[in-house]
Each structure stands twice: as C-alpha cells, then as structure tokens.
Amino acid sequence: MFNGLVMQDSVSLNKRILLPLLASIVAITPLAIDMYLPAMLVIANDLNTTMPNVQISLSIYLAGYALGMLFFGPIADQIGRRVLTKVGLALFGLSSVALAFCNDIHLFWALRGVQAFTGAAATVVVPGIIRHIYKQDTAKGMSYVSMIMMVAPLVAPTVGSMIMGLSHWQTIFLVLASYSFVILALVQIYLIDIPIFKSPMKGFALFFDSYKTVFKNKDTRADIASSMFVSFGFFCFLTAVPFVYLDYFKVSEQLFGVLFAFNVMALMFGNFLNTRLVPRIGSRKMLYYGLAVGFVAGSALLTFSILHLSLYFIVAAIAPLMMSLGVTASNADALILMQFEERSGTATAVIGTLRFGSGALVGPILALMHAQSAVPFSSLMFSALVLTLIAQLWHRARNKKNARS
Numbered sequence: 001m002f003n004g005l006v007m008q009d010s011v012s013l014n015k016r017i018l019l020p021l022l023a024s025i026v027a028i029t030p031l032a033i034d035m036y037l038p039a040m041l042v043i044a045n046d047l048n049t050t051m052p053n054v055q056i057s058l059s060i061y062l063a064g065y066a067l068g069m070l071f072f073g074p075i076a077d078q079i080g081r082r083v084l085t086k087v088g089l090a091l092f093g094l095s096s097v098a099l100a101f102c103n104d105i106h107l108f109w110a111l112r113g114v115q116a117f118t119g120a121a122a123t124v125v126v127p128g129i130i131r132h133i134y135k136q137d138t139a140k141g142m143s144y145v146s147m148i149m150m151v152a153p154l155v156a157p158t159v160g161s162m163i164m165g166l167s168h169w170q171t172i173f174l175v176l177a178s179y180s181f182v183i184l185a186l187v188q189i190y191l192i193d194i195p196i197f198k199s200p201m202k203g204f205a206l207f208f209d210s211y212k213t214v215f216k217n218k219d220t221r222a223d224i225a226s227s228m229f230v231s232f233g234f235f236c237f238l239t240a241v242p243f244v245y246l247d248y249f250k251v252s253e254q255l256f257g258v259l260f261a262f263n264v265m266a267l268m269f270g271n272f273l274n275t276r277l278v279p280r281i282g283s284r285k286m287l288y289y290g291l292a293v294g295f296v297a298g299s300a301l302l303t304f305s306i307l308h309l310s311l312y313f314i315v316a317a318i319a320p321l322m323m324s325l326g327v328t329a330s331n332a333d334a335l336i337l338m339q340f341e342e343r344s345g346t347a348t349a350v351i352g353t354l355r356f357g358s359g360a361l362v363g364p365i366l367a368l369m370h371a372q373s374a375v376p377f378s379s380l381m382f383s384a385l386v387l388t389l390i391a392q393l394w395h396r397a398r399n400k401k402n403a404r405s
Contacts, residue, residue, distance in 0.1 A: 021190055074349070
C-alpha cells in the first residue's frame with residue numbers, strides 16, 4: 001500500500017512538471033506568431049518594404065508550420081519524441097537568432113519558414129506524450145496543456161510592445177531564441193520518452209504507410225474534419241478581430257487588448273471546465289455539449305452582426321463561442337489520438353497540418369469577401385460550426401447503422 005502511494009505521488013509530481021513543460025514547448029508557436037505583431041510596421045521600414053510584405057511572413061509561418069507537422073509526424077513515431085524535441089528547439093532557436101540579423105525581406109520570409117518548419121519538430125511530439133500519460137483521459141490532459149499554453153497569446157502582443165518600447169524589433173527574435181534554449185535545457189532534464197513502434201519501412205514508403213493508416217480509420221474521419229473546421233473558426237477570430245474591434249467599432253488599442261484578453265480567457269475557461277467534466281462525462285459527450293453551446297453562440301453572433309448591434313453584443317456572443325471552440329477542439333483531438341497508440345505522431349501531424357492549413361486560408365477568404373462589417377467574419381465562424389455539426393451527425397448516424405448491422 002505504501003509503495004502504491006509513493007508511485008501515485010511520483011506520477012502526480014511528474015504531471016506537475018511535465019504539463020507546464022509540454023505547454024511551454026507548444027507555446028513557441030503562438031509566441032512566434034503574436035510577439036512580432038506590434039513590430040510589423042517598424043520591420044517594414046527597416047527592411048525597406050511594405051507592411052503587406054511583412055504580413056506575408058505570417059502566412060509563410062503558418063504554411064511552414066503545417067508542412068513541418070506533415071514531415072516530422074511520422075519521424076516522431078520512429079526516432080522518439082525526446083530527440084526530435086531537442087532538435088526542433090535547437091533549430092528554432094538558431095533560426096530566431098538569424099532573424100534578428102536579417103536585413104532583407106526575402107531572407108526574412110525564408111527564415112520565418114525555417115523557424116516554423118523546425119519549430120513543428122518540437123511541438124508535434126506533445127499530444128503523443130499526453131496520450132501516453134493520460135490514456136482514456138487524453139482530453140483532460142490536452143485541456144490542461146491548452147489552458148496553460150493560452151497564457152502565451154494572452155501576453156505575447158504586450159511583451160512585443162514592451163520590447164519595442166525598450167529596444168529594437170531584433171530583440172523580439174533574440175528573446176524567442178533565448179526562450180527556446182531555456183526550454184531545451186528543461187527538456188534535457190525533465191522530458192520523458194515514450195515507447196516507439198519502429199516500422200521496417202523507410203523513406204517515402206514509411207510516410208505514405210503512416211498517413212494511410214490514419215486516413216483509413218473510418219472512426220476518426222468525422223473527428224479529424226471537426227478539428228479542422230473548429231480550428232478554421234478560431235483562425236477566423238484571430239484574423240478578423242483586429243479589423244472588427246479596431247476599424248469597425250473604433251475601440252482604442254488599450255480596450256482592444258482588454259477585449260482580446262477577455263476572449264482568450266473565455267477559451268481558457270472552456271479548457272478548465274473540460275478538465276473537470278471530461279473524466280465523468282467522456283470526450284464524445286463533451287464534444288457534443290461544446291458544439292451545442294458554440295452553435296447557439298455562433299447563431300447569436302451572426303444575428304447581432306446582421307442587425308448591426310453594438311460592440312457589447314458582439315463581445316457577449318464571442319466569449320461563449322470561444323469557450324465552446326476550446327472544448328470541442330480538445331475533445332476532437334483526444335478522440336483522434338486515442339485511436340492511434342503506434343501512430344500518435346502521424347495523427348498529430350494530420351491534425352496540425354489541417355489546422356494550420358485551414359488557418360492559412362482565412363486571410364485570403366476574408367479579403368475576397370471585402371469585409372466592411374462584422375458579418376463576413378461572423379458568417380465564416382458560423383459556417384465552421386455548421387460543418388462541424390454535419391461531420392458529427394454523420395459520425396453518429398454511421399455508428400447507429402453499424403450497431404444495427
């Protein structure tokens with residue numbers, strides 16, 4: 001009995017160390033995306049280019065990250081998570097240092113692509129480790145990590161602004177490099193490795209076989225689609241909210257920061273609720289509850305936008321919508337990962353590639369819609385929820401049909 005208690009305490013202690021560490025690894029992505037946003041105009045002036053050219057670097061980062069997930073997912077399943085994390089963090093740090101000494105926009109684009117691609121090597125391992133630790137309660141672990149990681153987008157723009165007030169834009173990338181090297185040192189000490197299942201296949205045959213295994217699993221197709229659609233809705237918010245709050249509703253930069261933080265805190269609260277409820281209710285039911293709340297909130301947001309109601313109605317609708325996106329995404333990802341013990345890296349790569357690939361489409365779609373109000377952004381978010389609902393209804397109908405036959 002005493003040994004059992006010691007073992008239980010050891011597992012609990014490991015989780016207390018591991019979960020913040022895993023969240024810190026994943027946080028390199030929102031930090032790299034959000035921290036340099038306040039410096040974009042200064043970067044454009046220093047590199048003798050235009051603001052749209054600097055903004056392109058954000059799309060390049062998302063595309064590079066999606067490709068990195070696609071490339072490193074199967075590799076994580078073969079060489080182990082710990083090694084890949086260390087390689088990814090080291091290369092992310094070195095490319096961040098190189099960005100600090102960049103003086104040409106084309107080189108800046110290339111280095112942002114490298115930074116994203118190598119950063120994906122570190123982050124792709126995280127869901128597989130969570131799945132190994134939490135087993136059937138994977139959604140609980142995913143929510144814990146997401147909740148901690150959400151601190152990054154909450155503080156990143158503010159940190160970027162503070163750095164710009166005290167120093168130059170190059171310092172932002174040196175801070176990112178320092179952060180990655182500190183996390184690398186902690187990974188060396190604390191990160192566990194998990195069992196790997198080596199395949200006799202090599203090269204392209206390994207890649208194609210890994211992805212074929214994931215996509216052939218009919219039980220996960222609806223959840224993969226749901227994860228992608230919910231992520232598309234989240235990137236709609238991230239991409240459009242500066243225009244909606246700052247340009248359309250004419251709020252101050254200070255109030256924008258408060259409203260943005262409020263929306264992110266709603267997302268964190270959704271993940272917190274999930275950690276408490278999912279062990280009792282299960283991931284599938286929590287996904288349904290999150291989707292139901294999101295559908296109601298999304299309908300309200302679209303209605304308020306069409307009626308051109310005040311900012312406070314829009315904010316009141318976005319908060320529960322963001323909360324529901326957090327719950328739905330965490331449980332969809334968990335349901336996918338629980339199906340793939342031997343291919344968790346590849347499954348994570350599929351989730352990440354579709355997530356960031358769909359996110360990269362948001363900007364061009366909103367540009368084509370020539371947004372003059374909150375309606376285009378609201379309609380896209382609502383469409384994402386409708387498509388998620390259709391995917392889950394299809395999954396439920398298929399399960400009922402299989403149960404009868």
